[in-house]
Every structure is written in C-alpha cells, then in structure tokens.
Amino acid sequence: MNFDLEKFKVHGEPLIYGAMISIALVSIGIVVGLTVFRKWGWLWREWLTTVDHKRIGVMYILAALLMLFRGGIDALMMRLQTAAPDMKFLDAQHYNEVFTTHGLIMILFMAMPFIIGLMNVVVPLQIGARDVAFPRLNAVSFWLFFFGAMLLNISFVIGGSPDAGWSAYFPLASLEFSPTVGNNYYSLALQISGIGTLMTGVNFIVTILKMRAPGMKLMRMPMFTWSVLITNVIIVFAFPVLTVALALMMFDRLFGSQFFTMANGGMDMLWANLFWVWGHPEVYIVILPAFGIYSEIIATFSKKNLYGYTSMVASMLIISLLSFIVWAHHFYTMGQGVLVNGFFSITTMAIAVPTGVKIFNWLFTLRKGRISFTTPMLYSLAFIPIFTIGGVTGVMLAMASADYMYHNTMFLVAHFHYVLIPGAVFAVIAGFHYWFPKVFGFRLNERIGKHAFWWIIISFNVAFFPLFILGLKGMTRRMYTYSAETGFGPLNMISFAGALGLAIGFVILVYNIYWSTRYMPRDENGDPWDARTLEWATHSPIPEYNFAVVPKVKSRDPFWAMKHDKQPLFEEPITKIHMPSNTGKPFVLGVVFFFLGFFLVFSMWIPAIVAGVGVLIVLAAMSFERDHGFYIPADKVIKTEKKLGGGTV
Amino acid sequence: MKVDTSKPLEYGTHENSNRIFGFWVFLGAEIALFATLFTVFFVLVNRFADGPSGSELFEIGPVLIETFLLLTSSFTIGLAVHAMRHQYKRAMLVFFGITLLMGLGFLGIEITEFVTYVHEGATLQTSAFLSSLFVLLGTHGAHVTFGFLWGAAIMIQLMREGINPATANKSFIFSLYWHFLDVVWIFIFSFVYLKGLM
Numbered sequence: 059m060n061f062d063l064e065k066f067k068v069h070g071e072p073l074i075y076g077a078m079i080s081i082a083l084v085s086i087g088i089v090v091g092l093t094v095f096r097k098w099g100w101l102w103r104e105w106l107t108t109v110d111h112k113r114i115g116v117m118y119i120l121a122a123l124l125m126l127f128r129g130g131i132d133a134l135m136m137r138l139q140t141a142a143p144d145m146k147f148l149d150a151q152h153y154n155e156v157f158t159t160h161g162l163i164m165i166l167f168m169a170m171p172f173i174i175g176l177m178n179v180v181v182p183l184q185i186g187a188r189d190v191a192f193p194r195l196n197a198v199s200f201w202l203f204f205f206g207a208m209l210l211n212i213s214f215v216i217g218g219s220p221d222a223g224w225s226a227y228f229p230l231a232s233l234e235f236s237p238t239v240g241n242n243y244y245s246l247a248l249q250i251s252g253i254g255t256l257m258t259g260v261n262f263i264v265t266i267l268k269m270r271a272p273g274m275k276l277m278r279m280p281m282f283t284w285s286v287l288i289t290n291v292i293i294v295f296a297f298p299v300l301t302v303a304l305a306l307m308m309f310d311r312l313f314g315s316q317f318f319t320m321a322n323g324g325m326d327m328l329w330a331n332l333f334w335v336w337g338h339p340e341v342y343i344v345i346l347p348a349f350g351i352y353s354e355i356i357a358t359f360s361k362k363n364l365y366g367y368t369s370m371v372a373s374m375l376i377i378s379l380l381s382f383i384v385w386a387h388h389f390y391t392m393g394q395g396v397l398v399n400g401f402f403s404i405t406t407m408a409i410a411v412p413t414g415v416k417i418f419n420w421l422f423t424l425r426k427g428r429i430s431f432t433t434p435m436l437y438s439l440a441f442i443p444i445f446t447i448g449g450v451t452g453v454m455l456a457m458a459s460a461d462y463m464y465h466n467t468m469f470l471v472a473h474f475h476y477v478l479i480p481g482a483v484f485a486v487i488a489g490f491h492y493w494f495p496k497v498f499g500f501r502l503n504e505r506i507g508k509h510a511f512w513w514i515i516i517s518f519n520v521a522f523f524p525l526f527i528l529g530l531k532g533m534t535r536r537m538y539t540y541s542a543e544t545g546f547g548p549l550n551m552i553s554f555a556g557a558l559g560l561a562i563g564f565v566i567l568v569y570n571i572y573w574s575t576r577y578m579p580r581d582e583n584g585d586p587w588d589a590r591t592l593e594w595a596t597h598s599p600i601p602e603y604n605f606a607v608v609p610k611v612k613s614r615d616p617f618w619a620m621k622h623d624k625q626p627l628f629e630e631p632i633t634k635i636h637m638p639s640n641t642g643k644p645f646v647l648g649v650v651f652f653f654l655g656f657f658l659v660f661s662m663w664i665p666a667i668v669a670g671v672g673v674l675i676v677l678a679a680m681s682f683e684r685d686h687g688f689y690i691p692a693d694k695v696i697k698t699e700k701k702l703g704g705g706t707v
Numbered sequence: 708m709k710v711d712t713s714k715p716l717e718y719g720t721h722e723n724s725n726r727i728f729g730f731w732v733f734l735g736a737e738i739a740l741f742a743t744l745f746t747v748f749f750v751l752v753n754r755f756a757d758g759p760s761g762s763e764l765f766e767i768g769p770v771l772i773e774t775f776l777l778l779t780s781s782f783t784i785g786l787a788v789h790a791m792r793h794q795y796k797r798a799m800l801v802f803f804g805i806t807l808l809m810g811l812g813f814l815g816i817e818i819t820e821f822v823t824y825v826h827e828g829a830t831l832q833t834s835a836f837l838s839s840l841f842v843l844l845g846t847h848g849a850h851v852t853f854g855f856l857w858g859a860a861i862m863i864q865l866m867r868e869g870i871n872p873a874t875a876n877k878s879f880i881f882s883l884y885w886h887f888l889d890v891v892w893i894f895i896f897s898f899v900y901l902k903g904l905m
C-alpha cells in the first residue's frame with residue numbers, strides 16, 4: 059500500500075492551526091478533567107451505555123448545541139469575510155469549505171439532532187410509555203449519528219473539508235474537480251449518521267403506533283407526537299434515497315464508476331435529482347416537528363386547547379405528501395422544459411395552502427386566550443410573522459420564470475434562513491426552554507432568557523433582511539469576495555453586525571443554562587407551566603421508569619382534564635416495572651463505524667476491511683446476547699415516588 | 708415476560724410483535740432503497756458509451772439457475788417457519804440449512820457472472836450502464852451475503868437454545884427478509900435481464 063502522509067495534512071492558514079490547537083486543547087481538557095474528577099466510570103455507566111430515551115435525548119441536544127456553535131463560527135467567518143469589499147480573511151478555497159460545512163452541520167448535525175433529541179425526551183412521555191419501542195436500537199441511532207458528525211468535523215484538520223457546497227453538485231464534486239478527500243468525507247460521514255437517522259425513523263414509528271397508553275387513540279395524541287409520527291414516516295421514505303445517492307457518489311469517487319461523470323454515459327443531473335428528492339423532504343423533517351412544538355407551546359400559554367386539531371393533522375399529512383413532489387424547484391434553470399417546471403411550480407406553491415391553514419390555526423388558538431409571555435411563548439409568537447416572510451418569499455421563488463432572476467442569489471440565502479431559523483432553530487430553542495424543567499427539575503431564568511430572545515430576534519433580521527436586497531441587486535451566493543464598485547459593501551456590513559448580535563444572543567442563552575443551574579429554585583410539582591399533556595403528569599426530574607402507573611387516557615389533553623375536570627389518570631396500583639439494561643455495544647459499534655468511514659475516506663483498503671469485519675462482529679455479538687432486562691420491585695418504585703413527592707400517585 | 712399463547716410463538720410477547728412490525732417498517736425503507744436503485748438503472752440503461760449493452764452481455768442460462776435457486780429457497784424458508792410453528796426443531800434446521808445453501812449457490816453463480824463480465828471487458832468503470840448494473844446487482848447480492856451470515860447466526864442460536872420465543876421471532880423476521888430479497892430478484896430478473904435480452 060502506498061502510504062502517503064501528505065494526504066492527511068492541511069496546509070497554510072493560521073486559522074486551521076488554530077482549529078487544530080483548539081481541538082487538541084479541548085480533548086486534552088476533557089480527558090484530564092475526567093481523570094482528575096474520577097468520572098470515567100460515571101461517564102461509561104450513566105451515559106455512554108445508557109438506553110434511557112431521556113438520557114439519549116439529552117446527549118442529542120448537547121451534541122446539537124456544540125454543533126450550533128461550530129456551524130455558527132463558520133457563519134461568522136463567512137460574514138466577516140464578506141463584510142467589506144476585497145477582504146483577505148478567507149481565501150476562495152476556505153470560503154468554499156466553510157459554507158459547505160456550515161450548511162451540512164447546521165442542517166444535519168444541528169437541526170436534525172436537536173429535533174431528534176427533543177422527540178426522544180418528549181414523545182414517550184406524551185404517549186404515556188415507559189420507553190421507546192427499541193431502546194437499544196435508539197442507542198445505536200445516537201452513536202451512529204454522533205460518530206458520523208465527528209467524522210465530518212475532523213475533516214477540517216485532517217485531509218481537508220468538503221468544498222462543493224452542501225448540495226455537492228456534480229461534476230464539481232467529482233474527483234476531477236474536487237481532488238481532495240473532502241467529498242469522500244461528505245459521502246461517508248453523512249452515510250453513517252444517515253443510517254442512524256433511518257433507525258430512529260423505524261423506532262419512533264413503532265413507538266408511536268404501538269406503545270401508546272390505553273385510551274390514547276390516534277386522534278387524541280398531542281400535536282407534537284403527531285408531527286413526529288409524520289416526520290418519521292418521511293424519514294423512512296426519504297433517507298434511503300440519500301443512502302443510494304451517497305453510495306453512488308462514493309463509488310464514483312473511490313472506485314471510478316460513471317454515475318455522475320461527464321464521459322462514458324454518466325449523468326451529472328442525476329445527482330441533483332437524487333439529492334433533492336431527499337433534500338426537500340429533509341427540510342420538512344426539520345420543520346414539521348417545529349410546527350408540533352409551537353402547537354404545544356401556543357396552546358399551553360394561551361390556556362386553550364389547540365384550535366383546529368383535525369385540520370392541523372390533515373395539513374401535516376398533505377405537506378408530507380407534497381414534500382416528495384417538489385424537488386425540481388431547486389434547479390428550474392437547468393433546462394428541463396416548461397412542462398416540468400410548470401408542474402413543480404404548482405406543487406411548490408400548493409404547499410403554501412396547508413401551511414397557511416396551520417398559521418391561521420395558531421392565530422385562532424391565540425384569539426381570546428389568556429396569554430402569558432414566557433420565553434418559549436415569545437419565540438413562538440415571533441416565529442409566526444418571521445416565518446411568514448420566509449414563506450412568502452418562498453412562493454416568489456416557486457414561480458419558475460421569476461426564479462431565473464433569483465436563482466443562486468443572496469435572495470435565496472435570505473429566504474431559506476428566514477424559513478429555517480424561525481422554523482427550526484427558534485422552535486428547538488422554544489422547546490428547549492419549555493421542556494427543560496421537565497428534564498432537570500428547574501426552569502431557565504426568564505429574565506436572562508428574554509434578553510437572549512431580543513438579541514436573537516432583532517439580530518436575526520439585521521443579519522438576513524439585507525440579504526434580500528443584496529440578492530435583488532445581483533449579489534450571487536457562495537461568492538467569497540466582491541469589489542467596492544458593486545456597492546454591496548454597506549449592506550453586507552450591516553449583515554455582519556447582525557451575525558455578531560446573533561452570536562451574542564446565543565452566548566447569553568448558554569450563560570442562562572449555567573446561571574439557572576446554580577441559582578434557580580427547584581420546581582415542586584413537575585408542572586411549572588400549568589400544561590395540558592401527559593409529560594407533565596409525572597415528576598421532574600423524570601424517574602427512570604417515567605410513570606409509576608401507566609396512565610389511562612380518556613380525552614385529548616388528558617392532564618388538563620385530570621386537573622380541571624377531575625378525570626382520574628392513574629387508577630391501577632403500583633406493580634413491579636420492567637426495564638431494559640444498559641449496553642456498551644452501540645457505542646462500540648459507533649466507534650468501529652467511525653474507523654471504517656475514516657479508512658474509506660483515505661482509501662486505506664486493508665484497515666477498512668478489518669473495520670468492516672469489526673462491524674459484523676459487533677452485530678453478531680448483539681444478536682447472540684440474551685438480555686431480558688430487569689425488574690424494579692414495587693416497593694422500590696413506591697419509595698422513589700415518595701421521595702420525589704408532591705407528585706401524582 | 709408475559710407470553711400470549713393465543714398468538715403464534717414469534718408474536719408471543721409485546722416486544723416481539725413490535726419487532727415484527729418494526730421490521731415491516733424497515734422493509735418499507737428497503738423498498739424505497741431498491742426503487743431508487745432501479746430508477747437509477749432505468750435512467751442509465753441506454754448509456755453504455757463504448758461498452759457492451761445488456762443484450763450483448765447477458766446470458767440467460769446462469770440467470771435462470773440463480774432465479775431457480777432463490778425462488779426455491781424462498782419456499783424452503785417458508786417450510787422452515789412452518790416447521791417452527793409445529794416445534795419440529797430438526798425439520799426446521801434442515802429447511803433453514805437448505806435455504807442458506809441455496810443462497811450460497813446463488814452467490815456463487817452471481818460472482819462467476821461478475822467475473823465473466825469483467826473478463827469480457829465490462830467493468831464498473833466502463834460505462835454508466837455498467838456502473839448502475841453492478842451497483843444494483845451488487846446491492847442485492849450484498850443483501851443476500853448479509854442474509855447468509857445473519858441466517859447462519861440464527862441457526863447456531865436455534866441449535867443451542869431450541870425453538871423459543873426469541874429464536875422463533877428472529878427466524879420469522881429472517882424469513883420476511885429472505886422473501887423480500889426474492890421479490891427484489893424477480894424485479895431484477897424481469898426488468899434487468901429479460902428486458903435487457905429483448
């Protein structure tokens with residue numbers, strides 16, 4: 059094997075050395091910290107081997123927050139580079155790498171896992187279950203996601219990052235035009251975490267369809283659970299397309315196949331089609347759960363039940379179907395003819411209808427409600443107008459003929475940030491504030507939370523509204539610099555200021571977690587917001603078995619009915635509870651997959667084969683294991699319930 | 708674990724019946740996966756550049772044997788599940804073993820076919836048509852290979868533990884997987900080979 063150390067090195071740029079040093083320092087810090095405080099055993103027992111959906115959810119969210127900062131630093135670097143004409147902060151190659159990793163990380167390693175984290179924490183509780191259907195598979199999902207994300211993250215310092223955009227269009231992403239290993243990382247890191255996501259999809263469909271508490275009919279499910287169910291159906295049908303697309307990309311780049319090449323019959327547009335057949339449903343995978351989160355929050359803080367429950371469900375179903383037949387709106391300009399463009403124009407605009415229905419349902423839920431302006435509610439209220447701007451500009455872009463003007467300009471960049479940030483980021487932040495007390499037993503401070511809110515909301519508009527104007531003036535996206543004569547300078551400077559403000563907002567948000575952990579009083583009864591759904595019917599923090607007694611559901615918003623209509627929820631006596639036991643195998647599987655991916659990236663075949671065999675061995679070990687879990691005896695459950703006190707049983 | 712005896716053994720516990728349902732959902736994803744691969748194949752089928760086309764390459768003989776082996780193995784795994792329901796451990800193991808051997812035979816022929824193609828100068832790199840052919844067939848073949856290993860692991864567990872809710876559940880799920888691969892092969896046989904030969 060010709061082993062060439064040069065391939066691993068990334069040259070030049072103090073920035074990259076900075077990244078290397080900070081990665082090294084953080085890793086050393088973690089290792090030393092764990093050793094000094096003797097926490098290795100704790101880490102392994104309580105976290106790395108856990109199969110508890112709440113802990114897995116917390117790990118997802120932690121990873122997502124980290125990735126938010128990584129993607130955010132990318133964003134700041136781009137905004138700094140374009141803040142003024144002819145800046146020399148990043149060169150063209152680095153700008154390419156940075157916008158590519160920014161897009162990938164924000165969507166796949168920040169928004170998705172944040173949402174999957176929230177659904178892990180919340181969904182089993184909302185349906186009155188003790189866990190997800192397959193707790194171990196859930197751990198496998200997490201570790202595959204995590205190590206996929208790590209694989210992409212090390213690309214910046216080992217070998218070079220992908221640089222052909224998050225959409226990695228061919229022929230640009232082919233070996234010929236992107237000769238570094240960057241796009242190998244793309245095809246493998248996304249593949250590994252994508253398999254994890256697919257497993258999540260299967261797991262949550264079964265959980266929601268088969269694990270609901272007695273009496274919780276489908277049309278009694280909380281709206282967030284509904285949105286998660288529909289999202290996971292989309293995952294199960296959309297992710298296999300990504301799996302195939304990435305596999306073909308890998309074959310083209312590593313084994314010289316001719317799928318997307320320019321010669322020998324290859325077809326570059328095939329990639330664009332496959333990518334967006336997955337890619338458009340993907341944006342609904344991050345946005346539908348957000349709709350669910352807002353529905354919960356708006357109902358809770360308006361002290362009303364959700365307006366138009368049935369139409370909410372129906373509109374999500376329609377959106378999920380339409381999301382599969384709009385993909386070509388991403389490349390109207392690629393010459394597929396009037397008829398095709400016309401079809402995709404109409405389907406795209408049609409999505410505005412069910413989305414509009416949802417907006418009006420939220421407004422009607424607010425109407426005559428007794429509204430309390432808590433931090434999560436503020437994000438939900440801000441979402442409505444901002445998202446509407448994103449939606450209206452989306453309809454503008456949907457018109458194929460007009461899109462010839464907007465295509466690939468900053469107008470588009472402004473549009474999708476106007477849907478993704480209120481649609482996904484504000485939602486997960488709102489959900490984070492809303493469910494935080496459920497998981498940790500105390501609220502985040504409202505005053506600091508609102509400070510962060512105003513910083514984020516105002517800065518967001520300062521950062522992105524100018525981009526609409528810049529786009530109309532003709533500034534194209536993915537452009538690393540421009541000359542002073544273009545006149546793009548001032549608006550870009552304003553946008554940079556907005557990006558800085560956003561960064562400050564996020565820092566305040568994280569500071570709030572620290573501050574609240576130290577100073578906030580503990581919640582007494584597990585229901586700090588006077589909420590409506592089952593997750594609030596158990597204690598905070600949640601005992602490992604979730605509910606000492608499985609609740610009996612007789613209506614929508616069963617917890618509200620219990621509090622206000624005296625409808626009993628917990629009628630059975632406490633009995634012993636069956637629990638799954640922890641396992642280290644999912645973590646090991648993730649590690650082995652990481653090495654498999656890494657060796658393939660660098661075409662190191664023999665180590666890759668060894669790692670591949672390793673994967674099979676871990677799978678076999680899982681198959682041969684007989685683990686029947688364990689029982690928590692009834693008296694122990696009663697003791698725990700007494701200790702947590704104040705609760706429901 | 709509560710075992711509900713009114714249901715077939717493999718559905719006995721709540722957890723096991725969830726597993727079967729979950730596997731159906733997973734097969735939904737597999738359908739999406741193969742549908743995508745077939746689409747790619749249909750898009751590229753006439754783009755054979757300087758390389759051979761399907762009708763120049765394919766020979767019906769080996770493909771018929773492959774089809775025969777796989778279809779029969781789908782039948783024998785059905786027999787194995789039938790034997791399992793009656794607690795006939797020996798019969799079950801025999802049918803299971805025959806199934807896996809036929810899978811192995813299928814793989815042997817498929818690999819020989821691939822080697823022949825390559826010797827005739829039709830490689831993964833030759834043309835888009837051949838790339839999509841190799842990847843479509845290869846994905847199916849990789850599934851069969853994985854199925855062989857997985858099935859072998861289940862057989863060992865059956866020999867050790869006999870037929871119990873856990874092994875019955877695994878065997879049943881394996882049979883679903885195996886039938887599914889058979890269905891995919893029927894599509895490959897009709898739309899890749901027969902259509903290609905026409």
Ligand code: HEM
Nearest residue numbers: 133136157158161164165169223224225478535536537557
């Ligand atoms: C937090 C503040 C954010 C800022 C300041 C920011 C800024 C930017 C900038 C400057 C670009 C590149 C524009 C260009 O030159 O083409 C970009 C691209 C992009 N951003 Fe963001 N962004 C932010 C958050 C997000 C979030 C939360 C998401 C997704 C959930 C996201 C998804 C994307 C995507 C997909 C691209 C396209 C990448 C590509 O061209 O391949 N961004 N963003």
Ligand SMILES: [Cu+2]
Nearest residue numbers: 338384385388
């Ligand atoms: Cu789209």
